[in-house]
Amino acid sequence: MDANTMKETTVVALANQKGGVGKTTTAINFSACLAEKRKKVLLVDLDPQANATSGLGLEKGFGASVFPALLGESGCQELIKESGIKHLDIIPSELDLAGAEIAIARYDDYLHRLRDAMAPVIESGVYDYIILDCPPSLGILFMNALNVAHEVIIPIQCEYLALEGLGVMVDIVNQIRDANNPRLHISGILMTMYNLSTNLSQQVVQEVRKHFGEQVFGTLIPRNVRLSEAPSFGQPITVYDSACVGSAAYRELAKEFLKRQKQPVEDADIAESSLYNMVPDELADEL
Numbered sequence: 001m002d003a004n005t006m007k008e009t010t011v012v013a014l015a016n017q018k019g020g021v022g023k024t025t026t027a028i029n030f031s032a033c034l035a036e037k038r039k040k041v042l043l044v045d046l047d048p049q050a051n052a053t054s055g056l057g058l059e060k061g062f063g064a065s066v067f068p069a070l071l072g073e074s075g076c077q078e079l080i081k082e083s084g085i086k087h088l089d090i091i092p093s094e095l096d097l098a099g100a101e102i103a104i105a106r107y108d109d110y111l112h113r114l115r116d117a118m119a120p121v122i123e124s125g126v127y128d129y130i131i132l133d134c135p136p137s138l139g140i141l142f143m144n145a146l147n148v149a150h151e152v153i154i155p156i157q158c159e160y161l162a163l164e165g166l167g168v169m170v171d172i173v174n175q176i177r178d179a180n181n182p183r184l185h186i187s188g189i190l191m192t193m194y195n196l197s198t199n200l201s202q203q204v205v206q207e208v209r210k211h212f213g214e215q216v217f218g219t220l221i222p223r224n225v226r227l228s229e230a231p232s233f234g235q236p237i238t239v240y241d242s243a244c245v246g247s248a249a250y251r252e253l254a255k256e257f258l259k260r261q262k263q264p265v266e267d268a269d270i271a272e273s274s275l276y277n278m279v280p281d282e283l284a285d286e287l
Contacts, residue, residue: 007040007125010261011118011132012187013149017172018165019136021157022192025227026253027133028055029246030153032236033254035087039128042080042121045093046114046141052133053092056083057234065097069117070104070144076121085236089127101140111180114144122148138172146176151187153257155221156208158194158201166208186215187260190253194220219253222246 014027024047031043045052050060058081068074079091104110122130134145146152154169156162166189177184189212195201209216221227227246230237237246 007128009122009125009127009130010151011122011130011149012151012153013132013134013145014155015132015134015142015145015149015152016154016156016165016169017136017138017142018156018162021162021165022155022190022221023136024051024055024133025231026153026155026190026192026221026250027052027131028231029227029237029250030253030257031088031129031131032085032238033250034129034131034257035085036238036251037254037258038087039258040087040126042089042091042127042130043083044091044118044130044132046097046145047093047133047135048095048098049135050093050095050097051231053090053094054234055231056085056088056090056236058083058090058092060092060094064092065094065100066091066114066117067094067097067100067103070100070113072117076117077124080121085239097141105140110140111143111147114141115148118148138168143176146173146184147181149181150183151185153188153190154186155190155192157192158204158220160200160204163204163208188217188257189215190217190219190221192221193223195223217253217256219249219256221249221253224249 014023016023027043031041035041043052044066053060064079066076066079069076069079076091080089081092083090104113107113132145132149135141152173154166156166173184173186189208191205191208222245224244224246226241226244227237230240233240237250241247
C-alpha cells in the first residue's frame with residue numbers, strides 16, 4: 001500500500017472478565033456493522049471457546065489461531081481468513097489456544113507477545129479497525145490484548161450484579177495504561193441485554209450513566225431472540241435478519257462509535273471502590 005494512502009489502524013478490545021455479558025455477540029456484530037460502513041476490519045478471536053469464529057461460519061481448525069504467532073512460529077498475516085462479509089476478515093480461534101497461556105509464560109516478554117505478533121498487521125495500514133474478542137478471564141491472553149489495544153469497549157449486561165465486573169475492568173485498564181500502554185483508554189461502556197419492559201434494566205442504566213456520564217454509549221443493545229439465533233447460523237445479525245431490532249441497535253452502535261472517533265469523550269477515572277455506591281444497600285453484600 002502506498003504511504004500516502006496508508007490507514008492509521010485503531011485496535012479496539014472488547015473486554016470483560018465476566019462471561020455472558022454479550023461480549024462475543026458484540027464483537028461479531030459490531031465488526032460486521034463497521035464493515036457495512038465500508039471500514040476495513042479485522043476481527044481477532046482470542047477466546048479459546050472460538051464462538052466469534054463459529055459465529056461467522058468458520059470451522060474451528062487446528063493451527064488456525066494466534067497461538068503459533070504468539071510462539072514466534074508464524075506471522076499474524078498468515079493466519080488471516082476472509083469471513084465472507086465484505087470488508088471483514090478474521091483471525092480464528094481454536095480450543096488449543098487455551099494452552100497458550102502456559103506456553104508463553106516462560107518468555108520474559110510474555111505480556112507483550114501479542115503486541116509484537118500483531119505489529120506488522122497494525123503497521124501495514126491495511127485495516128481501519130482491529131477488533132479483539134478477549135477471553136472472559138483475567139489471564140495472560142487477556143492482559144496481552146489490553147497491552148496491544150488502543151481502546152477498550154466494556155460490555156455489561158443490565159443487571160446490578162454485573163457492576164462488580166465493571167469496577168474491576170476500570171481498575172485493570174487504569175493499571176495497564178499507567179504501566180505499559182499509555183494510549184489505552186476506555187472508548188465506551190456498552191449496556192447489553194436491555195429489557196425495556198423491566199424497571200431493573202432502566203435503573204441499572206441510570207446508575208451507570210450517573211457515575212460514568214458520556215463514557216456510556218447512548219446505544220442500548222436489547223434482549224432479542226434473533227440476536228441469540230444468528231450465531232448458530234454462522235451469520236452476523238445484519239445478514240441473518242437485517243430488519244430486526246438487534247440489527248438496528250448494532251448499526252446505531254457503529255454509527256455512535258465512529259462519531260466518537262472524531263469527537264472523543266473524556267476518559268473516566270473512577271476508583272473501583274466507588275462502583276459499590278452504584279448498588280442498592282440490599283444488594284451490596286452480594287457483590
